[in-house]
Amino acid sequence: MIAIVLCFRQCTGVTQISECSREQLVDTNQLSLNIQSILPQLKSLQNNQEIRIKSLQKSYREHEQIVIEQMRQMINSMLGKSEKEHEQEELSLKIHLVVADFEKSALKEITNEVTFVKDSIARSITKCTRLQNDLSQLHDSIQKIGDNKELCFIACMKCEQKLQQALTDLGKAGNVFTVKGKSAHTVKISNDSHLCTITACCALQDGRVLVLDESNKKVKLVDQQYQVVSQCDVTAYPLDMCLTTSNEVAVAVDNIIDTHEIQFIEVNQHQLQTGRKLQFQHKCICVAHNQGDLFICSYTALYKYSLGGKLVSRLFVDPSGCAVSPIGDKLYIVDHFKHKLLTLASDGTVLATLTDPGLRGPSCVHVTPAGQVLVCGHKSRTIVQVDSKNSRKLITLATAMDDVWNPFSVCYSSTSSSFIVGQWRNNTILVIKVE
The missing domain is CATH 2.120.10.30 (TolB, C-terminal domain)
Incomplete structure (x- = not known):
């Protein structure tokens, strides 16, 4: 990867690229190995995110049930404290109104949050899939280029960009702070x-x-x-x-x-x-x-x-x-x-x-x-x-x-x-x- 950056700095155009020696260009075999190493990691990330969506939905469903059950227990406690029948009927009506409002507001908020996170994960999965496809195509192209230095240089630069995107998505490209x-x-x-x-x-x-x-x-x-x-x-x-x-x-x-x-x-x-x-x-x-x-x-x-x-x-x-x-x-x-x-x-x-x-x-x-x-x-x-x-x-x-x-x-x-x-x-x- 360092070699291609050095070559890029030295070369100002296609005519100069052709003058670069084979040693100055990126080792395409090594680049191919890098792609082969990244692809299963992206696939693993994609699978992991798909599992996360299922886990997230299950977790929030459980959370909803707990919150609802807590409210029901509170309501039953309130009803139990009312001794007179007419008071119970009046209290019961108020409670039903409270529950209806609660289900429209609190549970809706939880559902919206789940949807937001789920959409975010789905976008990550789509990005992973796109990167896998792009890197796979570039990997196949590199195998067919042979000794064409100009095409090799262009393909390598594209690979460098895609690999950097992949590393960022995998959480491995974080820069050192200054x-x-x-x-x-x-x-x-x-x-x-x-x-x-x-x-x-x-x-x-x-x-x-x-x-x-x-x-x-x-x-x-x-x-x-x-x-x-x-x-x-x-x-x-x-x-x-x-x-x-x-x-x-x-x-x-x-x-x-x-x-x-x-x-x-x-x-x-x-x-x-x-x-x-x-x-x-x-x-x-x-x-x-x-x-x-x-x-x-x-x-x-x-x-x-x-x-x-x-x-x-x-x-x-x-x-x-x-x-x-x-x-x-x-x-x-x-x-x-x-x-x-x-x-x-x-x-x-x-x-x-x-x-x-x-x-x-x-x-x-x-x-x-x-x-x-x-x-x-x-x-x-x-x-x-x-x-x-x-x-x-x-x-x-x-x-x-x-x-x-x-x-x-x-x-x-x-x-x-x-x-x-x-x-x-x-x-x-x-x-x-x-x-």
């Missing part, structure tokens, strides 16, 4: 009792950011100027969160003793609204979501659940943080106590391990929409970018020299091209501009 600047912004508000500890951040599509303040047991909404504009309380310590839809997050809430919950919170215009809860017997210290699947870490295991709270599988032991690749084929697991970052296949098989002396006490892993992997080193006071495939450190993006003192969380905002760092016992978030 830091352009930084700024700090306070997230402490007047009724906070303690110094803010930001255990998690989530960037919304419009540039706003949700942050968890563990010390004050709050979820806070920060606008595009990084000012807190809304907040809501939670019942225990909010330890982690992830987006489940474009305007809803699942928050891992735990007090280590008897409260182990996932609390769903929605951003409704400029306000935060609490929704349903899932309660568990095990601890909930980390949560990640991918197309209808919830991945929840306790201190002893990684569990996979449906959005309705149904256990699907137990995947791994001893995790203290996790994130999922954009297409759901990889899980990234932080082992804080053993100072490791592990890359797992979707079935829990360990694919790669990163142990780096410059990354002591990893506290958080975050995957960008393009598949780039960011890791916080709490004890080493660093933010690093890691290769998504081989789990090797690519670059240290920020250190204590950049005011990173106790990093506990990081997320990337595509809207502002920056990543947001939350720190322990520090009233500010650090916004680092990158490109």
Whole structure:
């Protein structure tokens, strides 16, 4: 691939291309091998996305039934408290009206969300199919070109573009970030009792950011100027969160003793609204979501659940943080106590391990929409970018020299091209501009 780029820079026209030596042109055999390597991966991605659609539909159907059943139980409870017959009849009429409105609004909203995600996955499948067809045709053409240097060069350039598109779709073409600047912004508000500890951040599509303040047991909404504009309380310590839809997050809430919950919170215009809860017997210290699947870490295991709270599988032991690749084929697991970052296949098989002396006490892993992997080193006071495939450190993006003192969380905002760092016992978030 490097050879073709060098040749392209040296050549300014077809006449000059013909003067390039055979060694300067791309090895077509190697290009053919690259295509043959990519094609089954694209097919696997397509199959995986088709499975995701089925899983998503099943998960949301289950979610609908749970929400409806909860309302029915509430209604039955209300009816049971009414002793007089005429009161029951009046209450029953009101309840039927409430249920009718609910089914038209809440369930319709869920259905619309499923349709949106399903359409997005369907577009990805169509793109995969098109890329497979294009690469297959180019592969056949390369075999027939022979020694025609001009045709070889043109075909190779087209292959390069298609391969790059394929790598991007597979989440393997993420560029290394370059830091352009930084700024700090306070997230402490007047009724906070303690110094803010930001255990998690989530960037919304419009540039706003949700942050968890563990010390004050709050979820806070920060606008595009990084000012807190809304907040809501939670019942225990909010330890982690992830987006489940474009305007809803699942928050891992735990007090280590008897409260182990996932609390769903929605951003409704400029306000935060609490929704349903899932309660568990095990601890909930980390949560990640991918197309209808919830991945929840306790201190002893990684569990996979449906959005309705149904256990699907137990995947791994001893995790203290996790994130999922954009297409759901990889899980990234932080082992804080053993100072490791592990890359797992979707079935829990360990694919790669990163142990780096410059990354002591990893506290958080975050995957960008393009598949780039960011890791916080709490004890080493660093933010690093890691290769998504081989789990090797690519670059240290920020250190204590950049005011990173106790990093506990990081997320990337595509809207502002920056990543947001939350720190322990520090009233500010650090916004680092990158490109």
